[in-house]
Amino acid sequence: MSSAPSPYTRKGWHSLGTVAQRLIAARFLRSIAQGALAVDFTLYLKARGWSAVDVGLLLMAGGLSGAVLSLLVGIVSDRIGRRLFLLIYEIGLTVGMAAIIIHPAAWIIVVTAAIFGFGRGANGSSGPFAPAEQAWLAQSIPGPRRGSVFSFNAGLQFWGMGIGSLLAAVLPHMIPGARGAQAYLPLFLLNLLMALINLAQIYSIHESPRHNAHPSESASKTDGVPEEHAIHRRENRALTLLAIVNTINALGIGLVAPLLPYWFNVKFGVGPAEIGPVYGLTFFLTGISSLIIGRVSESIGLIRSIVIPRLLGVVLLIGIPFMPSFTIAAVLYVVRSIVNRGSVGARQAFSLSLVRDKRRGFASSLNAVSWSLPAAVGPAVGGWFINMGSLVWPFIIAAGLQLGYVILFPTIMAQYEVKSPASP
Template identity: 25%
Template sequence: MSPKSVVRLRQAAKETVSGLPRAFWWLWISTLVNRLGGFVATFLAMYLTVERGYSATFAGLVGALYGLGGAVSAVVAGVLTDRLGRRPTLLVSQLSTAVTVAVLGFVEHPVAIAVVACLVGMTSNASRPAVQAMMADIVAPGDRVRAFALNYWAINLGFAFSAMAAGLIAKHGYLTLFLTDAVMTLLCAVIVFAKLPESRPERDADGSAGDERATGLGAVLRDRRFMAVVALSYLLASLFLQGFVALPVAMGEDGLSSSDFGLAIATNGVLIVAVQIPVTRFIEHRDPAPLLIVSALLTGCGFGLTAFAGSVGVYALAVAVWTLGEIINSPTQMGLVARLSPTHGRGRYQGMYVLSWSLASLTGPLIGGAVIDHFGADTLWAASAVVGVIAAAGYAALGRTLRARPVEEAHPDTVSMDLDRGLKDVPVVRDADTVG
């Protein structure tokens, strides 16, 4: 690499991380720590089918119960995020997740596994509305796509490590995976407790009771453009989740091991770590609708390609294709959700958005497991390609409504807002070396 290229790369990296508040970086660090130990959700299906000897249908049922727990907590946690605050919701979620994940490693009866998996889904998913609402609180509107991309980058940096490490650790016992996950979640809670103040914006002096009604769940459900985003998110989430539920089962049927799956799925995290930031710099200020259309088509094509896989290399190639769709979709869609969310209803809006993923976690495993058991994996991958095309058409229709009625920001500058308990005039990171 030439000296000029090195200079340009350093400048691009500096521009990517500069101008974001210090609180964002502590939230970013807590996300990274949490994902470095995020073993259980990734390897739960393989743990049940390979280690415990259960069928793909049972693994799908447990995954569905995990999603059911997440669906319940998404809405409840969204309301709590607005009413109690972001920080209390985060702490309760992380502490309870550590306990339930540890318990899941010890239970053996199928009913107990199913019940505890539901509790894990409930506790772990409760943090997502709070994290995303806090990020929208502390980051200026023009920087949100970049901030969401950086946070997603942290998730996948941790995931790339955990996916590769977990396959090796599992050879020495899956219990180690569960306990390590619990310890890392506790460490994440410590970071939140020690470094993150509350970020919920203060309400008006009159108590803003009308604002509370205006941003209730009924108002969220009546927001047609936002609910269209939720529905399309559900379709793509259903596809992405097959990479962690149906894909390991299909690879197991092909005679591949947990280490092979770890290597193939690590392509997802490694690719995101490698190209998420430059891709985000390209898409940051572009019209979201065309980007979302492309992301849906890439996702459908990637999962469709899985039908032709039989080796780790081809599985990894298929993962790479749908990962490109994920790289474009995630920050673009989360930025759009933040733009559509009113200031004092962010928790509820984010909770409803998280619900789309939770419902996908509920139905996706059931559908994936049942289709594999009754029709074979190739049928599932062909259907996934069709779903990708349908989602692309939906994003095209959504784009027309966004152009007809442009989205207005809820407020011009969140950084200068008066925020609860110590986030007024949040210190801003001006250089990558000052992070933390």
């Protein structure tokens, strides 16, 4: 059986269609802005005099608000469509960035950062509106192609994050004579520009009726009520189990990842000029890893392509806090990211394969909530450890939680893996 062309070839890209192309392009541009935020935002807050606890609480607030909003967005978008929510996101982000640029009061920064998840390394996602975005993208792609297309999408967003991370090294130096928090003004100008471009992109495309996207996935609409109830129960059970294992994973990641630039600064005394290039290299290589994992997932399956890299990532995570220099710690961080984050696309494709199209907004939102809530608690706990002078324990606890995820995910979710038609 001949397989569809890879999305990262010219033929494969054109075969995706306008909607998928625009959504992927919008996420790529958004990831550039978020890559700069991932490096500079916590350092910006530090320049304003915020402690590690203050920063951790703000990141926690962003996670909690994102969890509540994403659940609402996912459920409602299944009923009224997905395009509206992405337009609201880009308009809101534009207004928030403009407000910070014009009047950077603490309450404006807190509200905007909490709603849009600043500094959390969202990899180009539309924050709490991501369930609508992912469901719309999945709707426009046939099921057998989702593993490769979502991995391609993840690869592009990592490259965008890499570009943004490199920009983060120079943005605080672009205004001559600016010091402290004022030097970070270009960071918010970059995010405003990307929001305006993406607003135009989303506005230019139209959402097709969901029942017209892939008829094979809409066949259940003619099923009898008993069979429909049985399908619902199976989907709900799968989503519940996925939420349980996601909660463990997200808590482990939230303890360390959002505060890592702050941790590097405290541990080794480095700033944006040193951290930015490390993040840039990390995201570029992770993008390549995502493409490779996307291709490999077609032959070995999504679950194994998720679990194997993450097991190695656990080992590398434990070693980072014990390294004697920033260079060695940065190398471990880069390698860990390559093997760990490269499976993001495969994880997204797996979670969306658990339900039919008409429930994908709900599935994506539940997935986001199971991620956002525990990930929101993580920075507050990690910030408390850092503030107490403990720079090792957040990594140890995070590694233990992520090891639990590696064990539980294949054990619990293997029964729900959908084999590609090209698989043996």
